[in-house]
Amino acid sequence: MVHLRTGRFITLEGIDGAGKSTHVPWLAGEISARGHAVIATREPGGTPLGETLREIVLREPMSHEAETLLMFAARREHLDRVIRPALARGDWVLCDRFTDATFAYQGGGHGVPEQRIRELEQWIHGDCQPDLTILFDVPTEVSRTRLDLAQAKGRALDKFETEADAFFTRVRAAYRARAGREPARFRLVDSTRPLADVRVALAAHLAALAAAAD
Numbered sequence: 001m002v003h004l005r006t007g008r009f010i011t012l013e014g015i016d017g018a019g020k021s022t023h024v025p026w027l028a029g030e031i032s033a034r035g036h037a038v039i040a041t042r043e044p045g046g047t048p049l050g051e052t053l054r055e056i057v058l059r060e061p062m063s064h065e066a067e068t069l070l071m072f073a074a075r076r077e078h079l080d081r082v083i084r085p086a087l088a089r090g091d092w093v094l095c096d097r098f099t100d101a102t103f104a105y106q107g108g109g110h111g112v113p114e115q116r117i118r119e120l121e122q123w124i125h126g127d128c129q130p131d132l133t134i135l136f137d138v139p140t141e142v143s144r145t146r147l148d149l150a151q152a153k154g155r156a157l158d159k160f161e162t163e164a165d166a167f168f169t170r171v172r173a174a175y176r177a178r179a180g181r182e183p184a185r186f187r188l189v190d191s192t193r194p195l196a197d198v199r200v201a202l203a204a205h206l207a208a209l210a211a212a213a214d
């Protein structure tokens with residue numbers, strides 16, 4: 001029997017300050033140690049056009065609809081040029097944010113109708129969905145404290161990071177609702193836990209995915 005090797009698509013999600021990006025290099029190392037080629041990438045971004053669009057959406061004031069469309073424009077480039085080719089080669093893709101972020105931020109946070117986002121999702125990547133989504137969950141107060149600390153250390157906060165706490169509470173609720181609706185894809189990680197504990201949880205989720213992939 002011919003065994004077709006297929007890559008796996010993992011996305012990382014959470015509100016700003018949830019700490020997910022800290023885990024990207026470590027997760028990539030773990031995947032690679034399991035013998036898989038891995039690409040670590042991010043959204044919005046991941047391609048030259050995507051990174052240019054990232055600068056624009058993270059800095060410029062615009063309507064919520066324009067923001068939603070730019071997220072999907074960047075995403076389509078990313079899918080065509082990076083994600084789909086990598087998966088077709090059998091590589092694993094580790095993506096810091098994907099369409100769940102649009103549902104959570106533009107949908108939950110800004111009130112863009114979910115149905116509109118679903119239509120765009122269907123059009124842009126109806127055939128390509130993450131195999132595993134890790135939701136780094138933290139209460140809004142924890143996220144705010146971490147962002148305040150980053151700012152105190154001299155990092156300029158972007159347009160989303162300076163949103164009010166109520167915005168992040170809505171974004172978090174939207175993420176958690178999505179995770180509740182798709183338990184087979186989502187794994188929720190308590191990101192208030194010490195780094196070592198979070199890594200134990202992440203390693204277990206990777207092991208389960210790798211077992212399912214073999």
Ligand code: TMP
Nearest residue numbers: 016043044071097098101102105106160
């Ligand atoms: P990052 O700080 O995790 O790199 O993400 C950049 C910001 O972009 C973050 O505040 C969330 C936001 N974002 C959206 O609002 N919608 C999206 O679809 C994506 C991918 C990110």
